Amino acid sequence: MAALIPNVIAMKEQFISAIFETIYMTLFSAVIAGVLGLAVGILLVVTQPGGILEDRVSYSILDKIVNLLRSIPFIILLAVISPLTNFLVGTTVGTTASLVPLIFGIFPFYARQIQNALLDVDRGVVEAAESMGSSPAEIIWRIYLREGLSDIIRVSIVTIISLIGLTTMAGAIGSGGLGDVAISIGYARFENDITITATIVILIMVFIVQTFGDWLARRVERY
Amino acid sequence: MSEDSKQLISLRNISVDFKRDGKDIAAVDDVSLDVNKGDIYGIIGYSGAGKSTLVRVMNLLQRPSKGTVTIDNQELQGLNPQELRNARKSIGMIFQHFNLMKTRTVQGNVEYPLLSQKLSKNEREGKSLELLKLVGLEEYATSYPSQLSGGQKQRVAIARALANNPKVLISDEATSALDPKTTTSILELLKKLNVELGLTIVLITHEMQVIKGICHNVAVMEEGQIIERGKVAEVFTNPQETLTNDFVETSTNVKSAIERITADPSLSTLGDNQRLIYLNFIGNASKEGLISELSQKYQLNVNILFANIDQVDGENVGYTIAIITGEEASIERAISDLQTAGVRTRLLQAKQKGE
Ligand SMILES: Nc1ncnc2c1ncn2[C@@H]1O[C@H](COP(=O)(O)OP(=O)(O)OP(=O)(O)O)[C@@H](O)[C@H]1O
Ligand SMILES: [Mg+2]
Numbered sequence: 001m002a003a004l005i006p007n008v009i010a011m012k013e014q015f016i017s018a019i020f021e022t023i024y025m026t027l028f029s030a031v032i033a034g035v036l037g038l039a040v041g042i043l044l045v046v047t048q049p050g051g052i053l054e055d056r057v058s059y060s061i062l063d064k065i066v067n068l069l070r071s072i073p074f075i076i077l078l079a080v081i082s083p084l085t086n087f088l089v090g091t092t093v094g095t096t097a098s099l100v101p102l103i104f105g106i107f108p109f110y111a112r113q114i115q116n117a118l119l120d121v122d123r124g125v126v127e128a129a130e131s132m133g134s135s136p137a138e139i140i141w142r143i144y145l146r147e148g149l150s151d152i153i154r155v156s157i158v159t160i161i162s163l164i165g166l167t168t169m170a171g172a173i174g175s176g177g178l179g180d181v182a183i184s185i186g187y188a189r190f191e192n193d194i195t196i197t198a199t200i201v202i203l204i205m206v207f208i209v210q211t212f213g214d215w216l217a218r219r220v221e222r223y
Numbered sequence: 224m225s226e227d228s229k230q231l232i233s234l235r236n237i238s239v240d241f242k243r244d245g246k247d248i249a250a251v252d253d254v255s256l257d258v259n260k261g262d263i264y265g266i267i268g269y270s271g272a273g274k275s276t277l278v279r280v281m282n283l284l285q286r287p288s289k290g291t292v293t294i295d296n297q298e299l300q301g302l303n304p305q306e307l308r309n310a311r312k313s314i315g316m317i318f319q320h321f322n323l324m325k326t327r328t329v330q331g332n333v334e335y336p337l338l339s340q341k342l343s344k345n346e347r348e349g350k351s352l353e354l355l356k357l358v359g360l361e362e363y364a365t366s367y368p369s370q371l372s373g374g375q376k377q378r379v380a381i382a383r384a385l386a387n388n389p390k391v392l393i394s395d396e397a398t399s400a401l402d403p404k405t406t407t408s409i410l411e412l413l414k415k416l417n418v419e420l421g422l423t424i425v426l427i428t429h430e431m432q433v434i435k436g437i438c439h440n441v442a443v444m445e446e447g448q449i450i451e452r453g454k455v456a457e458v459f460t461n462p463q464e465t466l467t468n469d470f471v472e473t474s475t476n477v478k479s480a481i482e483r484i485t486a487d488p489s490l491s492t493l494g495d496n497q498r499l500i501y502l503n504f505i506g507n508a509s510k511e512g513l514i515s516e517l518s519q520k521y522q523l524n525v526n527i528l529f530a531n532i533d534q535v536d537g538e539n540v541g542y543t544i545a546i547i548t549g550e551e552a553s554i555e556r557a558i559s560d561l562q563t564a565g566v567r568t569r570l571l572q573a574k575q576k577g578e
Contacts, residue, residue, distance in 0.1 A: 128322035128380075131282055132336045132387060133311040135304075142338065147326050223325050223367040 007191040015181060015194070019201060021095050022177040025167040026205075029102035030160055037107040037159070040066065041114025042140060052126065052136050069108040074166055077101050078173050098167070098175035106163050113155035121147045150221040157213030161206050168202070178202055230293075231391055231423050232258040232281060237290035239276050239447075250276040251287070252447035258391070258440075263417055263424045265434040265455065267470060268444030274427040277444070278393050281425070282314045283307060295390060312336070315384030319396040321376040323368040329379050330355065330364040336386040354382040358412060374405035381412065391423040392416070398433060410436045431474035435459070435535045443467045455536040460505045461567065477501075477542045480529040484544055485571055493546070498554055502543040503567040505535075513564060514543065521557040523549035544571070 002009050040062060046052050047059040072080065078101045082092040085100040121144050129139050145152070168179020178198040186194030239251040250273045258264045266274050279285035280292055283299050292299045299310055323332050333351040342350070355361045358378040368376055377397055384392055394413070398406040414437045416422045428434060434441050434455060441459070442452040443466060451464045462468040472478035481501065484490060490499060502514065517523045529544040547554055558568055 122322065122325075124318060124320055124322040125324055127284065128316070128318065128383075129335075130284060131311060131314070131316040132384075133308040134339065135308060138339060142335070143324065147324055149326065220326075223369055 005193040005197055007186075007189075007194050008197045011185070011194075015197070018176060018178050018181040018198070021175070022164070022167050022179070022202075022205070025095060025098055025102060025170065025175065025177055026160065026164050029099050029106060029167075030163055032099075033103045033107035033110055033163070034156070034159075036103070037110030038114055040107070040111035041118065042144065044111065044115045045118040045144065046136065046140065050123075052130065052139055066108040066111050069104060070112070074101070074105045074169055075172060077105050078170065082173075093174040095176045098170035098173060101173075102163065102166055102170060105166050106159060109162060110155070110159045113159060114152065117151035117155050118144050118148050120151055150217045153213060153217040153220065157209060157217075160209050160213075164202060164205060164209075229259050230257050231260045231262075231295055232256070232425065233293040234277075234280065235291045235293070237277070237280055237287045237292070239273070239280060239285060240288045249447045251280065253289075254447070254449050255290075256442060256449065256452075258423060258425055260390075260423055261417070261421055262440055263413070263426065263438045265438035265441040266425065266427045266444055267429060267431065267434050267441060268466075269429060272444040273447040274444055275395055278316075278395055278425060278427055281391075281393060282311050282316065312387040313390045315387065315389035315392040317377065317380045317384050317392065317394050317397045319399050321368070321373075321380045323376055323379055323383075325368055327367075328364065329360065329366050329368065329371070332368065332379055333382045333386055335383060350386065351382075354385055355379075357385070357416075358382045372405075373401050374409060377401065377409055378412065381409075381416075385416070385420075385422075389422070391425060394424065394426045396427055396429070399428070399430070403432075406430075406433070407436070413437060431459075431470050435474070435533065439536055443470070456505060456538045456540070459535050460503060460540050475531050475533050475542050477529075477531065477544075480531075480544055481571060484528055490546070494548075496548055496551060496554070498547045498558075499571040500545055500547055500558070501569040501571055502541070502545065502561065503569075504541050504565065505538055506540075506565075513561065513566070514545075517547065517557050517561075521549060521553040523547050523553060523557060 008015055044059065044062055044066070047055040047062070049056065049059070051059075081101045081104055085097050086092050088100055089097050091097050125147060126139060126143055129143050134142070167175065167177050168182070171177065171180030171183050174180065178201055182195045182198035185191060186198060234254060234256040237251055237254045237256075238249060240247045241250050242248075252273075254277060256277075266277065268274050276285055280287050281294070283292065286300075294310060294314060297310060299307060302310060324335065327335065330348070330351050333354050334347050337347045337350060352361060352364065355364055358381055360375060360378050360382070363371065363375065368379065371379065380397075381392075392413070398409050401409060410433060413424055413426070417424055417437075426433065426438060438455050440453065441455045442449045443458070443464065444450070445466050451458060451462065451467045458467060459471050462471050469478070472481070484499070493499060514525065518525050524547070526546040526548070527543060528546065529542070531542045533540045533542070547557070561568055
């Protein structure tokens with residue numbers, strides 16, 4: 001082991017904490033961006049023309065915000081958003097500071113994914129619910145989120161995997177985590193075994209998320 | 224007004240405009256319609272006539288550009304959202320594509336409307352099972368919609384629509400995706416609900432067979448307007464409008480028969496003492512007898528080329544095309560006597576005297 005990955009062994013503790021930093025960044029930003037993205041995705045679907053709470057103004061504002069945020073490259077977002085980060089977390093570097101750009105980088109993407117998943121819910125079923133006197137809240141909970149659940153799980157998995165990718169880029173603002181280790185140690189010091197090990201750990205994480213997600217989606221799809 | 228209490232649905236001067244390519248198109252154009260309690264009211268018309276738009280106005284799924292909607296003496300446009308949702312619960316609706324929730328079982332679908340009522344789980348299950356029994360599907364309670372046939376899916380949709388105890392059931396082409404046999408069984412079910420529960424039904428279709436099978440009243444729609452309406456037996460035995468006539472003659476094969484017969488060259492040489500005539504009569508066999516009587520009473524020779532008996536709202540309607548041969552004066556007398564007896568006649572050959 002020591003012969004195969006000498007540099008990793010030499011910085012064992014730092015490497016393990018990098019793994020936990022990646023997990024922390026991914027989970028924490030996934031939860032917050034998840035809530036935000038889900039809310040915005042639902043709002044986009046219900047306010048769109050022909051939606052159950054059609055509202056052209058709200059729809060076009062939300063739609064533009066999502067488009068705008070999605071067109072900023074993440075590496076630039078890291079810099080552009082730093083005043084907000086400073087205001088919210090009191091610093092612009094480090095693992096916790098990276099959560100702010102991660103959330104803003106991923107939630108618009110997730111919102112679009114949710115929007116598409118919910119648009120796949122049969123409009124006729126929504127109309128049937130309206131005809132039965134269901135309220136908008138009931139239609140969102142009992143029709144959109146339920147009928148769309150397996151698709152929601154699938155797009156959530158895609159989003160979490162993208163998010164793992166973004167956490168590695170956050171290394172540019174000293175976020176820590178596996179990306180940071182791979183670039184600022186493995187790459188900078190020509191310690192290739194660190195880069196490769198970090199890559200393998202990330203691949204394993206992606207694999208676990210994907211497998212769990214597929215299993216969950218299939219489990220709820222028992223019809 | 225006592226008149227009012229008879230009416231369940233009352234649409235007054237309803238217009239619905241849609242914008243398409245910057246232009247306004249009138250999907251529904253100044254339609255007034257009354258449906259009485261306990262009626263089965265059919266709305267027939269070709270695709271694009273505005274039928275769906277009109278019935279979607281009845282529960283304000285479609286807000287009209289003009290006009291008022293009154294259901295059970297309650298004007299819907301005056302209601303706030305919560306009140307409107309309550310009003311919708313008394314208006315059940317079923318659809319061409321069933322619109323069942325794929326993630327819920329058959330029973331889960333029927334329970335859906337009950338979720339927003341204050342019922343215990345047991346009460347919900349009891350009520351949904353009862354409804355499934357009513358539509359004959361209790362043994363499918365735990366199946367998913369994807370495991371059912373089209374006719375079964377529509378039965379589930381009917382049970383679901385009944386869960387709110389609606390006063391009226393609106394059916395938008397509910398049998399159009401079904402084969403003829405299944406269509407008949409669904410229509411039988413609707414008829415049963417009408418008789419046993421006193422359920423008022425508004426039914427849209429483009430098939431005459433459906434109207435003739437169960438409706439008491441009918442409205443014919445074309446280009447957003449109701450062009451003809453009344454009792455099914457009357458409208459379909461004495462159609463005033465070309466479109467209505469078209470529906471009748473197509474569905475009874477009269478149209479193709481007339482085309483075939485009038486195109487037959489051997490019939491173009493009818494003599495002065497011959498008439499090619501189309502007869503249409505409602506009701507009993509005595510009128511059929513009336514036709515055969517022609518031969519004896521007026522000494523006419525009747526050669527029947529086409530005959531069809533049809534059931535409309537429980538009444539027999541006959542369609543006959545025949546060549547009558549005999550003395551000219553007797554023929555005239557026979558025809559006028561037939562007309563007095565309520566038989567509609569139309570000469571199909573030259574020398575015609577109209578109706
Ligand atoms: N939401 C809409 N926006 C624009 N035009 C519409 C809309 N809904 C219906 N229309 C138009 O209104 C007209 C009537 O449509 P409607 O669906 O009521 O017809 P229909 O009689 O139910 O036809 P079908 O038998 O095909 O269901 C059509 O010309 C249709 O294109
Ligand atoms: Mg239609």
